[in-house]
Amino acid sequence: MKIITVEACYAVVGLYLFVLAGRIAAEREHPRRWGSALFWTLLGVTFIGAKILAPIIIGYLVVAMVVLAATGQVTRGVSHEVSREERVGHAERLKNRIFWPALLIPATAVVGTLVLGELHLGEVWLVEPKQVTLIALSLGAMLALIVAMRTTGARVGAASREGSRLLQTLGWSLILPQMLAALGGIFAKAGVGEVVAGLVAQTVPTVVPWVAVVAYCGGMALFTMVMGNAFAAFAVITGGIGLPFIVKLHGGNPAIMAAIGMLSGYCGTLLTPMAANFNLVPAMLLELDDKHAVIKAQVPLALVIFAANVILMMVLVYRF
Amino acid sequence: MIKLIGVALIAAGFALRINTLLVVLAAGLATGFAARFSLNEIMAMIGKYFSDNRAMTLPIVLMLPVVGLLERYGLKERAEVLIRRSKAATAGRVILLYTAVRQISISLGVSIGGHAGAVRPLVAPMAEAAARGRGGELSAASVVQIRAHAAAGENIGNFFGEDIFIAVGAILLMKGFFEAQGMNVSVWAMALWGIPTAFIAFAAMWWRCRLLDRRIERAATDEQKTGGAQ
Numbered sequence: 001m002k003i004i005t006v007e008a009c010y011a012v013v014g015l016y017l018f019v020l021a022g023r024i025a026a027e028r029e030h031p032r033r034w035g036s037a038l039f040w041t042l043l044g045v046t047f048i049g050a051k052i053l054a055p056i057i058i059g060y061l062v063v064a065m066v067v068l069a070a071t072g073q074v075t076r077g078v079s080h081e082v083s084r085e086e087r088v089g090h091a092e093r094l095k096n097r098i099f100w101p102a103l104l105i106p107a108t109a110v111v112g113t114l115v116l117g118e119l120h121l122g123e124v125w126l127v128e129p130k131q132v133t134l135i136a137l138s139l140g141a142m143l144a145l146i147v148a149m150r151t152t153g154a155r156v157g158a159a160s161r162e163g164s165r166l167l168q169t170l171g172w173s174l175i176l177p178q179m180l181a182a183l184g185g186i187f188a189k190a191g192v193g194e195v196v197a198g199l200v201a202q203t204v205p206t207v208v209p210w211v212a213v214v215a216y217c218g219g220m221a222l223f224t225m226v227m228g229n230a231f232a233a234f235a236v237i238t239g240g241i242g243l244p245f246i247v248k249l250h251g252g253n254p255a256i257m258a259a260i261g262m263l264s265g266y267c268g269t270l271l272t273p274m275a276a277n278f279n280l281v282p283a284m285l286l287e288l289d290d291k292h293a294v295i296k297a298q299v300p301l302a303l304v305i306f307a308a309n310v311i312l313m314m315v316l317v318y319r320f
Numbered sequence: 321m322i323k324l325i326g327v328a329l330i331a332a333g334f335a336l337r338i339n340t341l342l343v344v345l346a347a348g349l350a351t352g353f354a355a356r357f358s359l360n361e362i363m364a365m366i367g368k369y370f371s372d373n374r375a376m377t378l379p380i381v382l383m384l385p386v387v388g389l390l391e392r393y394g395l396k397e398r399a400e401v402l403i404r405r406s407k408a409a410t411a412g413r414v415i416l417l418y419t420a421v422r423q424i425s426i427s428l429g430v431s432i433g434g435h436a437g438a439v440r441p442l443v444a445p446m447a448e449a450a451a452r453g454r455g456g457e458l459s460a461a462s463v464v465q466i467r468a469h470a471a472a473g474e475n476i477g478n479f480f481g482e483d484i485f486i487a488v489g490a491i492l493l494m495k496g497f498f499e500a501q502g503m504n505v506s507v508w509a510m511a512l513w514g515i516p517t518a519f520i521a522f523a524a525m526w527w528r529c530r531l532l533d534r535r536i537e538r539a540a541t542d543e544q545k546t547g548g549a550q
Contacts, residue, residue, distance in 0.1 A: 010374050013381045050371035056360055058367030063345065070342040082392055091394030091401065098398050102390055102441060105383070106432030113430060133431060134375055141382040141437075148386050152393040162388025167381065172341060177376040178369075179344045183326070185369035186348045186362065190355035192323050226327050231490065235497055243501065255509035258494040259483060263517045266479040270472075273334055277376050280340075282435040282471035285380075286444055288464055294475075297468035301476060301524050308520040316513070 001124050006131040009138040010047045017044030020164050027077050035073025036168075039065055043175060062179070069172035076168045094151065101148035105140040112136025170284050177277035184227045184274075193233070196223050197240020209252075210314050212245040217310045220261050221268035228274025230265030237261070252317040260313045267309065270302035271295060326351030383436040395441050400449035409450040411466045411536060412529030415473040418443045419525050422477030423518065427484040435474055444470040455540030462536050469532050473525060480521035483514035 021040040024033050042065050046058050053061075068074055091098065116139075117132035119125070127135045145159060167174065187193070200219045206212040219241050223233040242261060246252040269275045273295065283294045290296075326347035333343025345366075352362035387395075403409050422433050433439070444467045451458055451466060458466075483490050491507050498505040 006375075009378060009382075013374075013378055016381060016385075046370065047374060047377075050374065053367075054364070055367035055371065056364040058371055059363030059365070060367075062366050062370050063363070066341045066345045070339040084397070087392065087394040088397050089394070090392075091397040094393060095398070096402075098390060098393060098395050101386060102395065102437075105386070105437055106430075109432055110430050134378065137379055137431075138382055141379070141386060145386040145389070148389050148393075152389065154389055154393070158392070159385045159389045162392050163385030166384040166388045170380070174377060174380065176340060176344070178373045179341055181373035181376065182366045182369035183330075183344050183348045183351075185372075186351050186365055187326060189365060190323050190326075190351045190357070192326065192351065195321065195323050226330075231493055234493065238497060239501075254498060254503060254505050256513045258498070258505065259510045259513035260517060262483060262490050262494060263480065263514060269479065270475060273340075274330070276340075278435075278475050279471075281380070282439065282474070283468070285435055285440045286467040286471060288467055290464065293464055293468040294471045297465070297472045297528075298475065301472060301521075301528055304524045304527075305480070305517065305521050308524075309517055312516055312520075 002126075002128045003124065004127045004135055004139075006128055006134055007051060009135060010050065012138065012142070014044040014047035014049075016160075016163070017041070017047065019160055020167060023160065023164050024077060024168075030075075030077040032073050032075045033077075035068050035071075036075060036077075039068045039074045039172065040167075042068075062175075062182070065172070065175060066179070074172045076171065077164075079165060081165070090152070097151050101144040101151060104144040104147055105137070108140030108143055109133070109136050112139060166285075169287065170281065173276070173281060173284050176280060180228045180274050180276050184229050184232050187227060188232055188236075192226070193223060193236025194240065196226070197236055200237075201241055201245070206241065206245040207249070209246075209250045209318060212241070212250060212252075213313045213317060214310055216241045216246055216257070216261055217264040217306070217313060220265040221271075221306055224265040224268030225272040225274065228269070228272055228276070230262055230269055233265050233268070234258075234262055237265075246317060250318060253320045256313065256317045256320060260309050260317070264306060264309045264313075267302040267306040270298040270305075322354045323351060325354050379434060380436045383434070387436060387441045391441060396445040399442055399446045400452075403446045403449045404453045406450075409446075410454060410533045411447040411451040411469075412531075412533035414447040414450050415443065415466075415470050415532070416526055416529040418470070419473035419477040419522065419529075422474060423481035423522060426478060426481040427518070429485045433474060433477075435471060439470050439474050443473070451536050455536060458536070459539050459543065462539050465532060465535065469528065472528070476521055476525045480514075480518045484511050484518055 017040050021037040024030055025037040027033055042061050046061055113133055113136050116127045116136055117129045200215050204211060204215040206215050219237040220233055223237050224230040227233055242257050246257050247254050273280055279294050280291055283291050329347040329350055349362060425432050447466050447470050491510050494510055495507050
C-alpha cells in the first residue's frame, strides 16, 4: 500500500483546474468566459478521471478541447497585474525572504528523492517508490505555496488568482506536450519508425563503417525531430540501423553507440517544435511573441553538439 | 510510405501556422487511418497516451500559483537588485552558471530547476537585470535573445547532464532495449560514454553565452551612437 500516490497529485492538479475554470466563469469581463471555463474543466476531468474513465472517453474529451482551442474559445482574461512600484515596494520590505519559497521547491525535490522513496513500515509505503521524483516535486510546490503565503501575508485567493493569470498566459499550449506525446504514440503503433529506418537503411550505403555512424546519428536526430522524443526514436533507429550495421556488421561497441546515439537524438529535440514542453511552452512562459525563439537560439548549439557526437562515435565506437 | 502522411501534415501545418493542436490531431487521425486503425481505436490511443503523459503538465500547473504569487510580491525585482550588486555579472554568465548547476545536479540524479520553476522567475530576470546593469535599457530584440538563451541553457543542462546518471530514464531504457535483444550492456559503460558529449555541450553553451554578451554590448553601443547623432 502507498499513502501518497502520483494519482493523488494528478487529482490536486485536476481540482486546481476546476477552481481556475470557476474563476473564469465568474469573470464578467472575460471575452470568452464560457468556452475558456469549459476547456479548463475538461482538462481537469482528464487529470482526475484518467484511471476511472475509459481511454476512448478521454480521447473524445481531448478532441473537444482541441475544437475549443482551434475555434478561438480559449483566451486570456483581462489581466490585473499589479504595478511595478508596488512590486518594488514588496521587494524592499521582504528582501531575501522572497527567495525562500522558490528555493524550497528544489530543496524538497532533493530531500524527497533521496529520502521519501525509502520510507516504509512493512508493506505500507509513504510514497510510490517509482514515482518519487514527481511526488517530491508536487509536495515541494505545495509546501512552497504555504511558505510563500506566510512570508508575503497573501491569502489563498491571491495565490489562485496569480496562478490563473500565468496559466491563462500559457492557454491551450499547456496541453500541447501531451497531445504531441499522443501523436508520438500513434506514430509508434502505426510503424512510422520502421518506415523511416527502412528508408535510411535502403538509401544510405551503410556497409561503409563511418557511413553507418552518420546514418545512425542522423537517423536518431531526424526521427527525434519527427517524434519530438528521443526515447521513442531510440528503439526504432537502434533496432533498424544501429544494431544491424554498427554492432553486428562492423563490430562496434554497443554501449558507446547507444550513449552517443541517444545524445544525438537530444540534438534533434533541441530543434523541433514537436518537443513542445522543452521548446514552445518555455517561449510562452517567457512571454516571447516568436514561439520559435527558443528553437532559433538552440540551432547553433544543436548543430555543433551533433557534429561532435558524430565525430566522437566515429573515433570511439570501433576502437573499444 | 503512406504512413508518413502524418509527418507531412505536421510540417505543412507548422509552416502554414494553423492552430498547432488541430494540426497534431489531424496528423494523428491521418496516420491512424493510414495504418488501418478505426476511429474509436485512434480515440482510445489518444486518450491513453494523453493520460500516460500527464507528468509533462503536472509540474507546470502546480508550480504556477507559487511562482505567480512570488512574482506579485517582487521576486523578479529582488533578483534584479541582487544581481546589480555583482560587478562581474553579465547575461551570458548568469545563464552559463545556471546551465552548470543544472547539468551537474542532474548528473548526480537530482532534478532541480525547470522552465516554470527556475527560468521564468529567476534565471531570465537575473540575466536581463545583469545586462541592464551594464548597458542600460535593453532593446526588445535583446530581451528576446536573453530569454531564449536562458531557456536553451535549461535544456542543454538538463539533456546533456542526465545521461551520466545511471538510474535515469534514458540509461534504463537503453538497458531494457538491449536486454530485449538478448544483449547484456553495462549501464556504467553507457553512462561513462555520455561524459565527453556532456563537456562538449557545456563548451558549446559557453561559446553561445559569450556571443550573447557581445551582441548585447554591440546593440547597446549602437544605440548610444545613434542616440548621440540625433
